[in-house]
Amino acid sequence: MQNVDAIVIGSGQGGIPLAVDLAKEGRNVVLFERDSLGGSCINYGCTPSKAFLAAAHTVGRARKAESLGIRFQVDVDFSAVMERVRSIRHSFNQGIQKRLESAGVNVICAEASFSGERTVTGGEVTVQAPLVVINTGTSSLIPEINGLEGTPYLTNRNFFDLKELPPRLLVMGGGYIGLELGQGLARLGSKTEIIVRGDRLLDREEPDVSETLAEALRQDGIGLHFNVKVEKVVHDGIFTLTLSNGEQLQGEALLVATGRKPNTNALNVAATGVELDEKGYVKIDDRFQTTCSGIYAIGDVAKQPAFTHVSWEDYRRLKGILCGENRTRNDRVLGYATYTEPQVGRVGMTLEQAQKQGIKARAVTLPINQIARAIEWDYKFGFYRMVVDEDTDKILGATLVGYETAELVHVFLSLMEAKATWQLLEQSVHIHPTYGEGLPSLARLLVGEDMPTCPNK
């Protein structure tokens, strides 16, 4: 056994920069990774999915251009689309490897598990350190369904290895992955059916977000099946799913996107006193400390909101804490987005969430058809909503559904980080004609101005 300064388990989005920084400071750092360097985000998450959606949404927008008087002949070279996705993934992955190597991190390509207090074994290597950081992420949670096991179903792991476009795609799950990848393949040409066990898509969002997305997906030709479960799966070259309402659906491909489970099974945490919650996530306190001193956990495995920028920010905060700064993980404004078309850009609380916390809150909503830019570009789906505290006038949250709202929502992120009031937004003079000019217009609804609120509308 060797003694080192720090051990990082998992090359996730927080673990890599932390290992690099510590190594650059001259510490002896060992990083264990059992799979490809860069974790879910680079290998089977954000990077390949967004490169894939760049192609898919280009097709969607080309088809939609007919309403502008333009007709395109769309010819999808699926194999070229996926080759490009894989080459971007490869280049990101190589970049990570070089970064770790040049910083002097000792990378061990093996599955790691605890073999004693702050002692970790992976492959032939056993190391002990005063500092251990767990950044092992999550994997697909596969439901137990009669006949599913052993069939060649897709998850986000093998989706990006597809070489041919499946003529028909069945998707289980109406969350982020099911909607992004389902709409993506539909736009590239697969006849797609999405099976949802509840009564709406993205069920953590407000109902009108779900309705807007459902309408947009239907316009892409996607079949939506609500309030049904998959009871049986048969695969004989083709997948046949029997649903709880008796209906049968068939497809050449089945994507299972029904949630995630933490990668903690292999860790043998009992050997070092790290406790897990009832679902297997690592329990941490406000400062990322597990129940074992000297061992920290960051990112998805610590049940942080499962986004790359959160894992990255966990690293920045943990680094501050390790350097003696008085930081916690709780005082941050977190946003996220769904990269469907329309996109859903979100930050902070919804009206219902604010009211449940006892805040006297109010929400205003501006439909996208009140924004000149949207009319000029014939963009029909969406709305902008802001939630404010009526006592303090502070902005509490925003939901933006529409064109590239993942970009636009940063206006709210910054305003909220600055603890700004809605009056600041109301006073702002945004450029005409932009989607962004809808934001002060939204704020002006709070002073009672009638719609339309944008110039030329």
Ligand SMILES: Cc1cc2nc3c(=O)[nH]c(=O)nc-3n(C[C@H](O)[C@H](O)[C@H](O)COP(=O)(O)OP(=O)(O)OC[C@H]3O[C@@H](n4cnc5c(N)ncnc54)[C@H](O)[C@@H]3O)c2cc1C
């Ligand atoms: C399809 C998809 C699309 C996504 N799109 C987005 C997006 O657009 N934007 C966004 O912000 N987020 C997105 N996410 C979420 C994002 O990928 C994760 O939140 C992000 O990767 C953070 O992960 P992490 O740092 O916790 O660990 P991960 O990136 O999951 O990395 C964990 C690493 O630990 C390794 N590991 C696990 N156990 C062990 C062990 N015992 N020993 C050694 N190594 C181990 C794993 O192999 C993995 O490489 C997406 C996720 C998916 C699945």
Ligand SMILES: NC(=O)c1ccc[n+]([C@@H]2O[C@H](COP(=O)([O-])OP(=O)(O)OC[C@H]3O[C@@H](n4cnc5c(N)ncnc54)[C@H](O)[C@@H]3O)[C@@H](O)[C@H]2O)c1
């Ligand atoms: N744009 C992004 O930032 C992005 C994109 C993809 C994934 N992610 C991250 O990855 C996480 C996981 O995504 P996900 O889509 O797997 O999970 P999710 O939790 O978003 O959605 C899973 C869906 O599957 C449904 N479901 C569960 N069991 C089912 C069953 N047996 N049959 C049918 N439906 C079932 C759930 O009701 C839910 O709607 C997300 O929560 C997110 O944090 C982020």
